[in-house]
Amino acid sequence: MKVTLKVWRQKSRNTPGEFKTYESPALNPNMSFLEMLDVVNEELANRGEEPIAFDHDCREGICGTCSLVIDGKPHGPHQGVATCQTYMRSFKNGDEIVVEPFRARAFPLVKDLVVDRKALDRIQHAGGFISVRTGSAPDANNILVPKENADLAMDAAQCIGCGACVAACKNASAMLFVAAKVSHLGLLPQGQPERHRRVKAMVDQMDAEGFGGCTVTGSCEAVCPKEISLDFIARMNRDYAAALIRGEPKPIAGSGAG
């Protein structure tokens, strides 16, 4: 099979970009979308042209490095899979496929289809952690966790931080990502001590990065390769309200306890 690619090409952040059209060589329908790009790039390189830059790493749907908005949908036509798990058999021979980078102010473009998603890392650094003594593994079931909470926490923890939610949202909002990160720790006993500080810090960092707000359109949930539910956004909204009502902790008089 062969396809026509309309790809966004942009040399660097500050140079203007444009769509360029490429005809693919003959493809095996069982190639992944990224393998198709590899083949196209090899041909470009052979012709002495600059290959198309795109992000990829594990290519098995667990690292969250691949991106791409394919025909207007992040991660391509299917539900619950990342671009690397999208195969050419999902397209028809002769299709024109429009490939764009994730577009958001908080995701500045690096080159072609590669964008800088470090804003998500900075949100994680603001509060997406628990403070514990590391050491040897604790005994299993030392801390009891209700099964339903463990399941929900695992659902949230599936987030691979790819940023498709931001790319799909008409407001370029990172709410689904932040909600997943807030919830998966907030649902577990180990996450309780920092629960309210965490949600406050992460949401404030999200705002500082220049992401938009949530208008509950549901696009993020629909494109998420891990099918993270909008329920988690409601959970985060609850936690953030609780954190606001609690306010800042009481300042410690003197030098404190220690």
Add this chain to the structure above:
Amino acid sequence: MSSISSLYKSSLGQKYVMAASGTLLFLFVVGHLVGNLQVFGSPELINTYAHFLKSKPLLLWGVRLGLLALVALHVITAVQLSLANKAARPVEYAKPPTYGSAWQSRYMLGTGSVIAAFVVYHLAHFTALLPGINGVGDFRTLEATLPGGEKTHDVYAMIVLGFQVWWVTLFYLVAQAVLFIHLGHGLASMFQSLGFRNHIWWPRIQLFAKVASIAIFIGYALIPVSIYLRVVGADYAETKRFELKPAALVEPAAATGKEAK
């Protein structure tokens, strides 16, 4: 104070403001509908109700100013959020990614603007009683006598005369359809924004949003439609139109008088 300012500074806090003001405005819409449905009773029923509201100026103006503040809060916050949302994506996609989004959710600012324009007209039409925008005449001259013998403004006549004008009825119906679209998304989203949602309650919330927005549309649409089709108050309107006529004729008569000079 710090928590209030930090509330308004954060995008989530602004969503709480949208949801809370939206909830209160929704409750007003329900209450207003219940009051208005009295038009299906006798003229005395709604006139007595209107007289009762007018006789409590403190309550009336308290509610009016409160509603005005809520509308202002809802509109200003919506504009601020929309500007921030627009700024969050400086370069648009070649194909707008609308995948998986409910279409109502993408036009909240547009539907909200139509509703705001309608509210301005509605206030000028039936509250400020501006003559010249209702297509009938001067509503201020309408008077009715309550069963107790008191004279009061004839609200019933104003409504039945007002909705016999086809373009007024059409505008009201369009506005109600737009409100239906706005509520179809807004009612469910209020719960989401305030955090009241989980896998059990979300289907119920969506059902509530659907039922409530349909009920409000039907309730509000029934009033102008049944009046326009002369099912309600047609005879009453004719007697009152007769009373109105001199007032309506004042201006053209004066104009011809000038021409004659």
